[in-house]
Amino acid sequence: MEKQEQLYEGKAKKVFRTSDPEVYWVSYKDDATAFNGEKKGTIVGKGELNNRISAIFFSLLKERGVDNHFVKLLSATEQLVRRVEIIPLEVVIRNIAAGSLAKRLGLEEGTVLPQPVVEFYYKDDALGDPLINDSHIQVLGIADDSTVQTMERIGLRVNEILQAFLRERKVILVDFKLEFGRAADGSVLLADEISPDTCRFWDEETREKLDKDRFRRDLGDVEQAYQEMLRRIGGDFDV
Numbered sequence: 414m415e416k417q418e419q420l421y422e423g424k425a426k427k428v429f430r431t432s433d434p435e436v437y438w439v440s441y442k443d444d445a446t447a448f449n450g451e452k453k454g455t456i457v458g459k460g461e462l463n464n465r466i467s468a469i470f471f472s473l474l475k476e477r478g479v480d481n482h483f484v485k486l487l488s489a490t491e492q493l494v495r496r497v498e499i500i501p502l503e504v505v506i507r508n509i510a511a512g513s514l515a516k517r518l519g520l521e522e523g524t525v526l527p528q529p530v531v532e533f534y535y536k537d538d539a540l541g542d543p544l545i546n547d548s549h550i551q552v553l554g555i556a557d558d559s560t561v562q563t564m565e566r567i568g569l570r571v572n573e574i575l576q577a578f579l580r581e582r583k584v585i586l587v588d589f590k591l592e593f594g595r596a597a598d599g600s601v602l603l604a605d606e607i608s609p610d611t612c613r614f615w616d617e618e619t620r621e622k623l624d625k626d627r628f629r630r631d632l633g634d635v636e637q638a639y640q641e642m643l644r645r646i647g648g649d650f651d652v
Contacts (some may be wrong), residue, residue: 414438414493421556425463425610435597441490445610448604449541449628453580456541458519462639463608465648468492470575470607477574479567482594486596497594497604501536502555504568507588508576512626513544514588523620530564536592563601566592571603579614582645587613609639610644 416438417430419510424446429438444454464486471483484493507530510520514530534542535552550556556564568591576586589612592605605611609624616623623642627635643649 417467420531424604425460431493434492436484437496438487439492439494441492441606445625445628445635447625449538452629454628456635456639459639462636462643463606463610464490464492466608466639466643466646467606469643469646470647471603473578474571474574479570479574479603480600482596483551485640493597494604495602497596497602499536499592499594499604500556500560500564500601502550502561502564502593503534503536503542504564504591504593505534505588506530506568506572506591507533508572509534509585509587509613509615511587529569533561534590554617560601563589567591567593567601567603571607577606578646580617583617584642584645585615585616585617585620589613611644614642 415432419429421428427440431438441464443455443459445456468486471481482494482497486492507514510524511522515522535545579586593601594604598604614623623638627638
């Protein structure tokens with residue numbers, strides 16, 4: 414498998430073509446952003462940690478019947494993924510009030526929700542990735558009803574699997590963001606990454622934050638929190 418020209422560079426990753434037109438080469442970066450890019454910085458080792466953590470989560474989900482774009486790890490910071498056309502819709506699943514949900518609804522952070530809350534955000538940096546509803550999705554032509562329902566169904570299944578997996582490791586899955594893409598055969602696949610950049614993880618006993626909130630809120634020990642998450646889920650530093 415040969416690495417070819419760069420297709421895209423985002424906030425956290427670079428994507429390259431390969432000699433296989435159906436496979437992309439993803440390189441994770443140490444760059445960190447928050448608040449829709451308003452806050453920027455670098456977290457030493459973040460690229461490697463997120464690469465490894467995402468690989469573990471995607472492999473787990475595939476074992477449990479949730480198909481996704483992950484193919485294999487290549488190196489500390491690189492992995493191969495199936496080519497998909499990203500659907501510009503982020504699916505956020507919330508189990509506990511935190512972040513923007515707590516602010517919007519006036520809930521105290523840490524309030525356990527009686528059921529998972531599913532939210533959709535329009536992937537558009539210029540607009541700040543706004544929260545949208547089903548009517549907005551239809552008007553903008555982002556995805557049809559069947560695709561939206563599939564994304565929600567998969568998101569809730571991912572929530573069940575990850576909650577159970579993390580509970581055994583004394584980690585609370587507060588909330589998380591998922592992205593999806595269409596494969597060449599038209600199927601909807603889970604894509605992007607699942608990491609402390611895209612999830613809120615709290616220690617079960619201390620409620621210590623083990624995710625990017627440590628960067629957002631200037632709590633310090635960001636790299637150590639990411640390392641702890643890799644350790645909790647059984648990761649190591651060998652490919």
